[in-house]
Amino acid sequence: MNTEQSSIWHERAKQVIIGGVNSPSRSFKAVGGESPITISKAQGAYLYDVDGNRYIDYLAAYGPIIAGHAHPHIVEQVNLAMSEGSLYGTPTPYETLFAERLQAVIPELERIRFVNSGTEAMMSVIRVARAYTGRSKILKFAGCYHGHADLVLVAAGSGPSSLGVPDSAGVPASVAEEVVTIPYNDVSALEAVFAARENEFSCILIEPVVGNFGIVTPDDGFLEAVRLVATQYGALLIYDEVITAFRFRFGAVQYNAVEPDLMALGKIIGGGLPIGAYGGKQAIMEQVSPLGPAYQAGTLAGNPLSMRAGMACLDVLMQPGTYEALAKKADILTKEIHAAANTYGIPHTINRYGGAFTLFFGERPVRTYQDAVHTDGKQFASFFHAMLRRNVCLAPSKYEAWFLTIAHSDDDIAHTVTAVQESMRELQSLQ
Ligand SMILES: *Cc1c(COP(=O)(O)O)cnc(C)c1O
Secondary structure, three states: OOOHHHHHHHHHHHOOOHHHOOOHHHOOOOOOOOOOOOEEEEEEOEEEEOOOOEEEEOOHHHOOOOOOEOOHHHHHHHHHHHHOOOOOOOOOHHHHHHHHHHHHHOOOOOEEEEEOOHHHHHHHHHHHHHHHHOOOEEEEEOOOOOOOOHHHOEEOOOOOOOOOEEOOOOOOHHHHOOEEEEOOOOHHHHHHHHHHHOOOEEEEEEOOOEOOOOOEOOOOOHHHHHHHHHHHHOOEEEEEOOOOOOOOOOOOOOHHHOOOOEEEEEHHHHOOOOOEEEEEOHHHHOOEOOOOOEOOOOOOOOOHHHHHHHHHHHHHHOOOOHHHHHHHHHHHHHHHHHHHHHHOOOOOEEEEEOOEEEEEOOOOOOOOHHHHHOOOHHHHHHHHHHHHHOOEEOOOOOOOOEEOOOOOOHHHHHHHHHHHHHHHHHHHHHO
């Protein structure tokens, strides 16, 4: 496969854009190789690079593209919105219509505020929790990603109840000291933290199903324990559903029917346009200005383009059978991957939930971030490149997921299975 033009574009990009990418996860730093593929067009389940190669896409732009690329209904609605002006700086019916639709399927969203990214939604919702509780500390779980605001770029300290340390240069130690990070699925660490720091926490942040150290579902009773502890100590429970909402079912994740106090959304609800949203209990959301003292604003927030793209995406997803079909495709694919890996003696673990899954190279189950860290990154990198050479595009990191979309056809799945079989054989020959 010729990817010469991709390399040329990447070299050119590096002269003007820092690192040649506008988000570090797009670089191939984690998997090696000279340059990422440069994509200039996408349609349905396919990405087309600048050399004219076509790839079956399981990256789905890290989640949002669940309807496939350039879905005709979304394109039509966005074109219409554009022709009527993309930004007014005033209220518009579209934001209210969209909020009503979200609330109808996610009743926990008694009041909503739209923003422009998942990062912004998380940053804002934490502020609201702090304003409401009058407390400053936050508790989060290792490996869960909540965007790139200072407060959530904090790594675990030395013990379960110890304060965090900056996970990025430029994050002040004073900010990191506001955060405690403990392992996912670890009820005893959770209880130990609250026993040690009783009433210090404003909130607990959690991905109710994890999408950011691979797909990981909570153990039985884990979310219940988190809810119980939050209620007991007066901390708010915040679900970060930026990646999960509308991914596994039409609405929020609703795993074990545990109810959060506040929630952040993003990705899929924008139909491929920039978006974030947060909301929850009315009494808590009344902290937000102009009603309350917690300030949060945005020039582009609730813009009619994102609102109408989001509604169009929901129109597509609400068709009967959507989620059953996504889950079925993922089920077929994971069974075939499992069989191929076994045929060629490649140790692996597959975590699947609905239409998304992660293939880990390693035999042990993955329930925590540390489990994911210990899987084989070198083997993943070889597999990633072997698949890319066979025109299948995966996320370039062992911590990401494969996302099925409405656009993936039986033929696409069959081609992918063949590519997996050949790639696994290649891995065996490397051993
Ligand atoms: C992607 C993601 C974010 C950040 O959203 P952006 O739109 O990239 O800022 C936050 N939380 C979770 C769970 C995510 O998957």
